[in-house]
Amino acid sequence: MLYFEIIFATLIAYLFGSISSAIVVCKLMRLPDPRTQGSKNPGATNVLRIGGKKAAAITLLGDVLKGIIPILLAKYLGLNAVGLSLVAFAAFIGHLFPIFFGFEGGKGVATLLGCLLALSWPVAVAWMVTWLVVAFIFRYSSLAALTASWLTPFFFWFFTKNTDFVIVSTIMLIFLTYRHQSNILKLFSGQESKIGKRVKL
Numbered sequence: 084m085l086y087f088e089i090i091f092a093t094l095i096a097y098l099f100g101s102i103s104s105a106i107v108v109c110k111l112m113r114l115p116d117p118r119t120q121g122s123k124n125p126g127a128t129n130v131l132r133i134g135g136k137k138a139a140a141i142t143l144l145g146d147v148l149k150g151i152i153p154i155l156l157a158k159y160l161g162l163n164a165v166g167l168s169l170v171a172f173a174a175f176i177g178h179l180f181p182i183f184f185g186f187e188g189g190k191g192v193a194t195l196l197g198c199l200l201a202l203s204w205p206v207a208v209a210w211m212v213t214w215l216v217v218a219f220i221f222r223y224s225s226l227a228a229l230t231a232s233w234l235t236p237f238f239f240w241f242f243t244k245n246t247d248f249v250i251v252s253t254i255m256l257i258f259l260t261y262r263h264q265s266n267i268l269k270l271f272s273g274q275e276s277k278i279g280k281r282v283k284l
Contacts, residue, residue, distance in 0.1 A: 088157075089166040096153035096170040100177020100194060103184050104145030105130050112138050118187065126189035128224075143193050150174050150197020158201075168251035171198040175255050179262060190262040192228045195255060199235065202248060206238040222277040225266035232256045 105117045105125040114134040117125045121132040127146060131139030150171065157170040178194040180186040199207035210231045218227035233256055239248040260267070269275035 085160065085162060085166065088160045089162055089169060092153065092157040092160055092162060092166065093169045093173045095156065096173035097177040098182070099153050100149050100174035101181035101183045101188075102145075102149065102177075103181055103188065104142045104149070105189065106184060108138050108142045108145065109134060114138060118184075124189060125184070125187070127193060146178065146189065146193035147197035147200070149178055150194045150199075151201045154198060154201035164245050164247040167202060168247045171202060172251050172255060174198060176258070179258060191255070191259045192232070195232060195235075195259060198255075203239065203243050205242040206235065206248075209238045209242070210235060218278060223270065223275055224278050225263060225275060226270060229260065229263055229267070232259050 103125050105127065108130060109115065109117055112134060114130070117123070117129045117133060121129045123129070127139045127143040130142045153170050153174045154167060157167050160166075162170065175191055175194050175198060177188075179188045179191050181188045196207060196210060199210055213231040213234055214227040216227075217230045218224055221227070235252045235256060236249045239245060239252050266275060
C-alpha cells in the first residue's frame with residue numbers, strides 16, 4: 084500500500100476541499116459575504132439568493148470540482164480503493180469544515196456529487212436521476228438531495244460491488260444528513276421552500 088501517497092493525497096484533498104467556492108466567488112464578484120447574508124450558509128444556494136444565477140453556477144462548479152480534482156490526483160498516484168475513499172472523504176469534510184474559514188462550511192451536496200463523478204460515473208448518474216425524479220415529483224430540492232444521497236451506498240454496491248466505496252459513502256451521507264437537519268425539520272413542519280418559490284441547490 085502506498086502509505087505516503089495516501090497521506091499526501093488525503094491532506095491535499097482536505098485543503099482543496101477547504102477552499103470555499105462561495106466565499107471566493109462572492110469576493111471576486113464584490114458580493115456580500117454569504118456567511119452574513121440570507122441563510123448564512125456558504126453554498127451555491129445562498130450565493131444564488133444574494134448574487135444571482137451566474138455567481139451560483141460558478142460556485143456550484145467550484146464545489147463539484149473540489150470533489151473531482153483530488154480523486155483524479157489520487158488515481159494518478161495509483162491509490163487503491165481504500166486510498167480513494169479516504170481522499171473523497173477528506174475533500175468532502177474539507178467542504179463541511181474548512182480550515183481556512185473557521186471550520187464553517189457548506190452542506191456538501193455538490194462536493195459529494197463531484198466525488199461520485201470521479202469515483203464512479205454510473206453512481207453519479209444514478210444520483211442525478213434520483214435527484215431529478217424526486218425534485219420533479221415533490222418540488223423540494225433538499226428532499227431530492229437527501230434521498231439521492233441516502234441511496235448512494237446502494238448505488239455503489241449495485242454498480243461497483245466495492246465495499247470501501249459503500250462504507251465511505253455511508254459515512255458521508257451521515258454527515259450530509261446532519262448538515263441538513265434544519266431542512267429536515269422544515270420538511271416535517273411544512274416550512275421548507277419548494278423549487279420555483281426559492282431555489283435550493
